[in-house]
Amino acid sequence: MFHQNNMQLAIRIPSSPAQDSPQNIQVDQSDKNGSYPHAEYIFNYSKKLEEDLHMFGMKIKQHEDNIKFLKTQKNKLDESILDLQVILGKYHSSGTPVGENEVHSHSQNDEETMEQIMRQEKSAASIICKLSTHHGLQAYNLMLTKDVLGIVARLGKVDDDNLSRLLSEYLGMETMLAIVCRTYEGVKVLETYDKEGCINKSLGLHGLGASIGRNLDGRFLVICLEHLRPYAGDFIANDPQRRLDLLKPRLPNGECPPGFLGFAVNMINIDSTHLFCLAANGYGLRETLFYSLFSRLQVYKTRADMLQALPCISDGAVSLDGGMIKATGVFCLGNQEDVQLRFPKASMKSSLPENYIESERQIKELKWKKEKMIEDIRREQALLDNTKVNFDRKKAEFLKFLTESSSYAAQQQLSAKPERLTPR
Secondary structure, X not given: OOOXXXXXXXXXXXXXXXXXXXXXXXXXXXXXXXXXXXXXXXHHHHHHHHHHHHHHHHHHHHHHHHHHHHHHHHHHHHHHHHHHHHHOOOOOOOOOOOOOOOOOOOOOOHHHHHHHHHOOOOOHHHHHHHHHHHHHHHHHXXXXXXXXXXXXXXXXXXXOHHHHHHHHHHHOHHHHOOEEXXXXXXXXXXXXXXXXXXXXXXOHHHHHHHXXXXXXXXXXXXXXXXXXXXXXXXXXOOOOOOOEOOOOOOOOOOOOOOOEEEEHHHOOEOOHHHOOOOOOOXXXXXXXXXXXXXXXXXXXXXXXXXXXXXXXXXXXXXXOOOOXXXXXXXXXXXXXXXXXXXXXXXXXXXXXXXXXXXXXHHHHHHHHHHHHHHHHHHHHHHHHHHHHHHHHHHHHHHHHHHHHHHHHHXXXXXXXXXXXXXXX
C-alpha cells in the first residue's frame, strides 16, 4: 500500500496586501483530492505584487518625464531672458566685481575713437579717417575709396566701456585699424604693383597718403566682406539689431553656465544702415564682419565663472573682471592692457529698442515663470524620490514572497510523490 505523508508546511499567506510579506501559514497536505487550496491565493497575491510594482514603475517614469519637460521649459525661459537682456544692453549689474588689474578710464565716444586712429599717423586707417575729416562724405565717392565701408573700430559701438576695452584688447590694434571693403574689387585698388611685383608707391592708398602728408609704412589689414563666410543661422525674433540666434552653452547637467552674459558678436551695436545688404550677397555687418572677428566668443561676469565653464567654451571667452581665453587651450595671463583705441560707447538713445518698456515687462514675467517652474521641478523631484522608495519596498516584499512561495511549492511537490511499492 501507499502511505500518504502528512506534513505541515510553515508558510503564512497574508489575507490582504497591506499585511507584511508572507512568513508562516499552516497548510494541511492531507487533502483527499490532492488539491492545494492555497496555490490559487499565492498566484493571485503574486500577481497583485507585480501589478503594484508596475504601477510604481509607471509613476516613476511619469515623474521623470515631467521633470525632463519642466527643465526643457526652464532652459527656454533662460534663453529668452538672456536674449532680452542682451537687447536691452544689461550685460552686468552695477555690483559687478572689478578686477585689480582693470584699467579705469572714461567712456570713449566716436570723436575720441577717430582721434585715436588719427594718432596712428603711418597707418592706412588714419589716411581713410583724414579723408573723411577734411573732405567729408565726398571722399568715399572717390574711385579709390568708394568701396570702403570704414574702419573696424568705428563700425560698431558697445554699451559698456569696460566691455569695449575687453573686446578691443581681444581683437588687437592691428584688427581694430583694419579697413573694411564690400568687394574684392575695392581691395585691389587700395594697392597696386609694378611688373616686378613691388608696391607702386605713387598709386593706391600709398599715393593718396603721400598726397595728404601721411606716408604709409608697414603692413595693414583689409577685410573683404564678400569673401567672408557669413553666419548661416537664424536671427533673434523681433530684434531691431538683428542679433544672431546662437545656441547657448550648456553644462553636462543641461544648465546654462553661471555668469554667462551672452556672445560678444551680439554685444556690438551696429548702425541701422549697416544691418542689411552691405555685401553683394545681401548680408549685413553682424553676420559677416563681426561674426568673422568674434565667432562664438562668450562673455562671462567673472573669471571664476569663465573658468568653471571651460568645457562649454569652443571659440574663446572674456570676463568683465579681465579674464581672457583667446581660443581653446590658449589663455591670456598677466595685467590687462590700457587699450587706447576701442569701440565707442553707444548712446542711450541708440542702444535701446523702441519696445524697451515692453521688453522690461517681458523679462519680469519670464523670471516669475522661471521661479514657478523651479518650484514645480522641486515638487516633481520630491514625488519621484518618494515613489522610488515605495518601489524599492514593494520590490523587496515581492522578492521575499517569491522565495517563500517557491519553497512552499517545492515541499508540495515532494509530499505529492508516492512511496515505492515493496515487493512481497
